[in-house]
Amino acid sequence: MAKTLQNLSSTYTILITISFFFLSTLVASETHRFSRPLSSSKHGLKKEKLSHLHFYFHDIVSGRTPTAVKVAEAPITNTSMTGFGTVVMMDDPLTIGPESNSKLVGKAQGIYAVASQSEVGFLMALNFVFVEGKYNGSTLSVLGRNAVLSAVREMPIVGGSGLFRFARGYAHASTHQFDIKTGDAVVEYNVYVFHY
Numbered sequence: 001m002a003k004t005l006q007n008l009s010s011t012y013t014i015l016i017t018i019s020f021f022f023l024s025t026l027v028a029s030e031t032h033r034f035s036r037p038l039s040s041s042k043h044g045l046k047k048e049k050l051s052h053l054h055f056y057f058h059d060i061v062s063g064r065t066p067t068a069v070k071v072a073e074a075p076i077t078n079t080s081m082t083g084f085g086t087v088v089m090m091d092d093p094l095t096i097g098p099e100s101n102s103k104l105v106g107k108a109q110g111i112y113a114v115a116s117q118s119e120v121g122f123l124m125a126l127n128f129v130f131v132e133g134k135y136n137g138s139t140l141s142v143l144g145r146n147a148v149l150s151a152v153r154e155m156p157i158v159g160g161s162g163l164f165r166f167a168r169g170y171a172h173a174s175t176h177q178f179d180i181k182t183g184d185a186v187v188e189y190n191v192y193v194f195h196y
Protein backbone atom coordinates (compact mmCIF):
# COMPACT_ATOMS: atom_id res chain seq x y z
CA MET A 1 0.00 0.00 0.00
CA ALA A 2 2.68 2.47 1.08
CA LYS A 3 4.74 1.48 -1.92
CA THR A 4 1.79 2.17 -4.29
CA LEU A 5 1.29 5.61 -2.71
CA GLN A 6 4.96 6.39 -3.06
CA ASN A 7 4.86 5.32 -6.73
CA LEU A 8 1.78 7.45 -7.35
CA SER A 9 3.33 10.49 -5.76
CA SER A 10 6.53 10.16 -7.77
CA THR A 11 4.42 9.81 -10.94
CA TYR A 12 2.66 13.06 -10.00
CA THR A 13 5.96 14.76 -9.35
CA ILE A 14 7.17 13.77 -12.83
CA LEU A 15 3.92 14.91 -14.45
CA ILE A 16 4.04 18.27 -12.67
CA THR A 17 7.69 18.76 -13.63
CA ILE A 18 6.90 17.99 -17.26
CA SER A 19 3.94 20.37 -17.38
CA PHE A 20 6.02 23.15 -15.79
CA PHE A 21 8.66 22.58 -18.43
CA PHE A 22 6.10 22.89 -21.24
CA LEU A 23 4.42 25.90 -19.67
CA SER A 24 7.68 27.75 -19.21
CA THR A 25 8.77 27.07 -22.80
CA LEU A 26 5.38 28.34 -23.96
CA VAL A 27 5.71 31.55 -21.88
CA ALA A 28 9.34 32.07 -22.94
CA SER A 29 8.45 31.70 -26.61
CA GLU A 30 6.16 34.76 -26.40
CA THR A 31 7.99 38.08 -26.68
CA HIS A 32 6.12 40.36 -24.27
CA ARG A 33 8.62 42.64 -22.63
CA PHE A 34 7.88 45.05 -19.83
CA SER A 35 10.84 47.39 -20.30
CA ARG A 36 13.84 47.97 -22.52
CA PRO A 37 16.56 50.60 -22.84
CA LEU A 38 15.99 53.07 -25.68
CA SER A 39 18.26 55.60 -27.37
CA SER A 40 16.80 59.10 -27.07
CA SER A 41 17.91 60.14 -30.59
CA LYS A 42 16.22 57.08 -32.10
CA HIS A 43 13.06 58.09 -30.21
CA GLY A 44 13.19 61.46 -32.03
CA LEU A 45 14.51 63.42 -29.03
CA LYS A 46 17.37 65.51 -30.33
CA LYS A 47 18.12 68.62 -28.37
CA GLU A 48 16.37 69.90 -25.27
CA LYS A 49 15.07 73.46 -25.78
CA LEU A 50 14.09 76.17 -23.35
CA SER A 51 10.95 78.17 -24.28
CA HIS A 52 9.33 81.20 -22.74
CA LEU A 53 5.55 81.53 -23.07
CA HIS A 54 3.70 84.71 -22.16
CA PHE A 55 -0.07 85.04 -21.90
CA TYR A 56 -2.96 86.34 -19.81
CA PHE A 57 -5.34 84.13 -17.86
CA HIS A 58 -8.96 85.27 -17.48
CA ASP A 59 -10.74 83.95 -14.38
CA ILE A 60 -14.39 84.99 -14.76
CA VAL A 61 -16.51 84.02 -11.76
CA SER A 62 -19.39 86.50 -12.26
CA GLY A 63 -22.12 87.03 -14.85
CA ARG A 64 -24.08 84.57 -16.95
CA THR A 65 -21.11 82.84 -18.56
CA PRO A 66 -18.53 82.29 -15.83
CA THR A 67 -15.36 80.40 -16.78
CA ALA A 68 -14.73 79.29 -13.19
CA VAL A 69 -17.43 77.75 -10.98
CA LYS A 70 -17.46 76.68 -7.35
CA VAL A 71 -18.11 72.93 -7.23
CA ALA A 72 -17.66 72.18 -3.52
CA GLU A 73 -17.18 73.65 -0.09
CA ALA A 74 -16.98 72.41 3.51
CA PRO A 75 -19.42 73.14 6.36
CA ILE A 76 -16.75 75.44 7.88
CA THR A 77 -15.92 77.27 4.62
CA ASN A 78 -18.39 80.09 5.30
CA THR A 79 -16.85 80.83 8.70
CA SER A 80 -13.24 80.46 7.54
CA MET A 81 -11.29 83.72 7.10
CA THR A 82 -9.75 82.37 3.90
CA GLY A 83 -12.68 80.36 2.50
CA PHE A 84 -10.78 77.17 3.35
CA GLY A 85 -12.28 74.17 1.56
CA THR A 86 -13.64 75.96 -1.52
CA VAL A 87 -13.06 73.95 -4.71
CA VAL A 88 -13.42 75.72 -8.07
CA MET A 89 -13.42 74.12 -11.53
CA MET A 90 -12.12 76.35 -14.32
CA ASP A 91 -11.99 76.47 -18.09
CA ASP A 92 -10.31 79.88 -18.24
CA PRO A 93 -9.33 81.53 -21.53
CA LEU A 94 -5.63 82.29 -22.12
CA THR A 95 -5.05 85.26 -24.41
CA ILE A 96 -2.05 86.97 -25.97
CA GLY A 97 -2.90 90.37 -24.44
CA PRO A 98 -4.72 91.40 -21.26
CA GLU A 99 -8.01 92.45 -22.95
CA SER A 100 -10.81 89.88 -22.89
CA ASN A 101 -11.22 90.11 -26.70
CA SER A 102 -7.51 89.56 -27.28
CA LYS A 103 -6.45 86.55 -29.43
CA LEU A 104 -7.06 83.21 -27.73
CA VAL A 105 -3.95 81.01 -27.37
CA GLY A 106 -5.39 78.34 -25.10
CA LYS A 107 -7.38 77.43 -22.01
CA ALA A 108 -6.47 76.70 -18.40
CA GLN A 109 -8.53 73.64 -17.51
CA GLY A 110 -8.54 72.21 -14.01
CA ILE A 111 -9.11 72.92 -10.37
CA TYR A 112 -8.09 75.52 -7.85
CA ALA A 113 -8.90 74.94 -4.22
CA VAL A 114 -8.43 77.01 -1.07
CA ALA A 115 -5.87 74.91 0.80
CA SER A 116 -4.66 77.34 3.49
CA GLN A 117 -6.40 78.43 6.70
CA SER A 118 -3.99 81.28 7.47
CA GLU A 119 -3.73 83.12 4.14
CA VAL A 120 -5.35 82.99 0.70
CA GLY A 121 -3.35 80.10 -0.72
CA PHE A 122 -4.66 77.95 -3.55
CA LEU A 123 -3.75 74.48 -4.64
CA MET A 124 -3.59 74.66 -8.45
CA ALA A 125 -3.99 71.44 -10.46
CA LEU A 126 -4.55 72.27 -14.11
CA ASN A 127 -3.55 71.82 -17.72
CA PHE A 128 -2.75 74.64 -20.12
CA VAL A 129 -4.35 73.43 -23.36
CA PHE A 130 -2.92 75.41 -26.27
CA VAL A 131 -4.64 76.21 -29.58
CA GLU A 132 -2.08 78.60 -31.06
CA GLY A 133 -0.14 77.67 -34.22
CA LYS A 134 2.21 74.71 -33.86
CA TYR A 135 1.25 74.41 -30.19
CA ASN A 136 -2.37 73.57 -31.07
CA GLY A 137 -3.31 70.42 -29.11
CA SER A 138 -0.21 70.44 -26.91
CA THR A 139 -0.58 70.75 -23.14
CA LEU A 140 1.44 71.71 -20.07
CA SER A 141 0.52 70.41 -16.62
CA VAL A 142 0.78 72.64 -13.54
CA LEU A 143 0.70 71.43 -9.96
CA GLY A 144 1.54 74.08 -7.42
CA ARG A 145 0.71 76.56 -4.73
CA ASN A 146 -0.70 79.97 -5.56
CA ALA A 147 -0.71 82.57 -2.77
CA VAL A 148 -2.84 84.95 -4.83
CA LEU A 149 -2.16 88.06 -2.73
CA SER A 150 1.61 87.83 -3.37
CA ALA A 151 2.99 89.90 -6.25
CA VAL A 152 4.59 86.93 -8.07
CA ARG A 153 3.63 83.30 -7.51
CA GLU A 154 5.78 80.45 -8.76
CA MET A 155 4.24 77.13 -9.75
CA PRO A 156 6.01 74.04 -11.11
CA ILE A 157 5.32 72.73 -14.62
CA VAL A 158 5.35 69.01 -13.97
CA GLY A 159 4.92 67.66 -17.49
CA GLY A 160 3.30 68.07 -20.86
CA SER A 161 2.07 66.44 -24.06
CA GLY A 162 2.51 66.90 -27.81
CA LEU A 163 5.28 69.45 -28.43
CA PHE A 164 5.72 69.60 -24.67
CA ARG A 165 6.50 65.91 -24.06
CA PHE A 166 9.05 65.53 -21.25
CA ALA A 167 8.35 69.15 -20.22
CA ARG A 168 9.57 70.56 -16.93
CA GLY A 169 9.82 74.14 -15.75
CA TYR A 170 8.00 76.79 -13.83
CA ALA A 171 5.32 79.45 -14.24
CA HIS A 172 5.35 82.93 -12.73
CA ALA A 173 1.88 84.41 -12.19
CA SER A 174 1.14 88.01 -11.29
CA THR A 175 -2.28 89.59 -10.99
CA HIS A 176 -2.81 92.11 -13.77
CA GLN A 177 -6.32 93.19 -12.79
CA PHE A 178 -8.73 92.20 -10.03
CA ASP A 179 -12.32 93.42 -9.79
CA ILE A 180 -13.11 93.45 -6.08
CA LYS A 181 -16.88 93.72 -6.77
CA THR A 182 -17.24 90.75 -9.12
CA GLY A 183 -14.18 88.68 -8.17
CA ASP A 184 -13.10 88.48 -11.83
CA ALA A 185 -9.35 88.46 -12.36
CA VAL A 186 -6.83 88.78 -15.18
CA VAL A 187 -3.49 87.17 -14.36
CA GLU A 188 -0.26 87.54 -16.35
CA TYR A 189 1.68 84.30 -16.84
CA ASN A 190 5.34 83.87 -17.75
CA VAL A 191 6.15 80.20 -18.32
CA TYR A 192 9.70 78.87 -18.69
CA VAL A 193 9.84 75.30 -19.87
CA PHE A 194 12.41 72.76 -21.03
CA HIS A 195 11.13 70.41 -23.75
CA TYR A 196 12.33 68.75 -26.96
Ligand SMILES: *[C@@H]1O[C@H](CO)[C@@H](O)[C@H](O)[C@H]1NC(C)=O
Pocket residue numbers: 073074075076078
Ligand atom coordinates in the same frame (compact mmCIF):
# COMPACT_ATOMS: atom_id res chain seq x y z
C1 LIG B 1 -22.44 79.47 2.61
O1 LIG B 1 -22.99 80.73 2.30
C2 LIG B 1 -23.63 80.77 1.03
C3 LIG B 1 -24.02 82.23 0.78
O2 LIG B 1 -24.57 82.83 1.92
C4 LIG B 1 -24.78 79.80 0.99
O3 LIG B 1 -25.39 79.85 -0.27
C5 LIG B 1 -24.26 78.41 1.25
O4 LIG B 1 -25.32 77.48 1.31
C6 LIG B 1 -23.48 78.36 2.56
N1 LIG B 1 -22.82 77.07 2.64
C7 LIG B 1 -22.81 76.33 3.74
C8 LIG B 1 -22.12 75.01 3.63
O5 LIG B 1 -23.33 76.69 4.77
Ligand SMILES: *[C@@H]1O[C@H](CO)[C@@H](O)[C@H](O)[C@H]1NC(C)=O
Pocket residue numbers: 131132133136137
Ligand atom coordinates in the same frame (compact mmCIF):
# COMPACT_ATOMS: atom_id res chain seq x y z
C1 LIG C 1 -6.48 73.16 -33.69
O1 LIG C 1 -6.71 71.81 -33.96
C2 LIG C 1 -8.07 71.47 -34.06
C3 LIG C 1 -8.20 69.95 -34.12
O2 LIG C 1 -7.20 69.39 -34.93
C4 LIG C 1 -8.68 72.19 -35.25
O3 LIG C 1 -10.04 71.87 -35.37
C5 LIG C 1 -8.51 73.68 -35.03
O4 LIG C 1 -8.97 74.39 -36.14
C6 LIG C 1 -7.07 74.04 -34.78
N1 LIG C 1 -6.98 75.43 -34.36
C7 LIG C 1 -6.07 76.29 -34.80
C8 LIG C 1 -6.14 77.67 -34.23
O5 LIG C 1 -5.22 75.96 -35.61
